[in-house]
Amino acid sequence: MSEINFGKYIALSSFVHKLNPVSKIFFVIFLIIETFLISNWLYYIIPGTLLVIFMLGSKIRISLYFEDVKKLWFLILIIFLLQFTSGVNLHNLFNAIETVLRIIIIVLLSSIFIRTTRPVELARSVEKGLILIRVRRSLSRDISMTLVLVMQFIPVLLKEINRIRTAQMIRGSKMSRGIFKGLQTVISIMIPLVISTIRRAEQVAIAMESRRYGMYDNTTSYYKSEINLPDVVVIVLSVVLLILPAVLSKLLIK
Template sequence: MSELTFGRYSPFNTVVHRIDPRSKIFFMILLFVAIFLQFTLWSTNLIISGLMLVLLIVVMMISRISFRSLLKSILSMWFLLLFLLVIYVLIPNQTYIYPAFNIGSLTIYYDAFYQWGYIMLRLIMILCTTMILTSTTKPMDLTNGLEWGMGFLKPIHFPAHEIAMTISIALRFIPTILDETNRIMKAQSSRGVDFTHGIVKRVRAIVSLIIPLFVSAIERSEELANAMEARGYDPRAKRTHFHVMHFKLVDLISFLFVIAVFGGVLTLFIIDKNVQVVNIIETLFKVNPGF
């Protein structure tokens, strides 16, 4: 578990690392919007999502992000994926039209497996996008980028800096909590607690893990708060920055590339919806010729 790099900055000197954090945050928002665009045909959804996933994998390779860590992060969501599979497969849905097989009186549909696979593909793309951002951006740069992005709300006294700092600390605490979980699991395993055999035993072991992990998280939070207070941190004070962020040529090139990708996906989405509307209108005219 300690090998997971989700939320952990990787200090490499790649092209993605050199992109301005404000640009990367903007790119992440555009990619999230593109990920959640729903097309009419299954094949279109799978092709568009597959191409976007390939693009994200290429960016991860350029960023030198470990695919082993990505796989471990995906496997850590096994309970959520299993829960979604049960929800989609076993709960009847009137929109399902392609039966696969029957289990007694229960009909299992191909549609259910498609919906589950599509949701899983979206989760993987979201995970990849978030890993790219957190692995290539320093926590303080991420905070400054988020604060800059919400700066237009400051005239109405919106706490932009406080929210940006909270998000940055939360992302930074993910690997810290994972390391602490690994440490507690090793300590409890040395005392005879079994985390590997039997579902019931594993659930009991995880329950015994939650309380010390919760206490440790509170202690770490208190230590961080004391350290920030000792250094005179004041969220309401006017702040300057040692490293001033500047947009560079690499930001312009990456901006044009991401805009081209997002614009292509959005154009296909608009065309898909317009074709659907045209088909509905044509159907109405065929049913009601005198309309």
């Protein structure tokens, strides 16, 4: 936990960062849907190639993306083993590999989106999307604000846990792993963490109240969200990728 960077936005100047969050949401959702519609191993070349292009185009170190996958290794292992509940055979092995491959693609897509999109832009896009599906404007704003606060606070809380743990060790506290001693260790970390979280929540509440959050129904955005030509290309490409497996399957059958 010395380097907390899971799901953290990295500010760089790349074409992926400059894309509108709406177009990136289209790309991520449609590509995830496509991975579940794929029935032939050869079709993974298309989403895999686009995934590599977006990873390289973001100018973020490739190792950071695979660190996000590595942090979910236990979940991936459990899903892999669950595929053999009906027996160990070659068919289940291929199914397990395909399921893990889909999960890795989903994690990498989510990592690209989160690391290249500012939380404020993401929240604003979610708010606009909810308004489009006829959700009340005030409720849409509250949901988007909750989302951005969660995304901002998770790395902060992880870093706070690491700070408290280091402070306890400097004071001579031993971080034991036994059942009872481990419980004491958790309590010694959780109590300062809860107090610190309450203080941060109070500071955020005061800041929001001083800015008169929620007082007006019709609000404006500081950042303008515009759909440019690259965004249109990404959205069209996402739609084409969604229908491509079905078209290729019909052509191969003929």
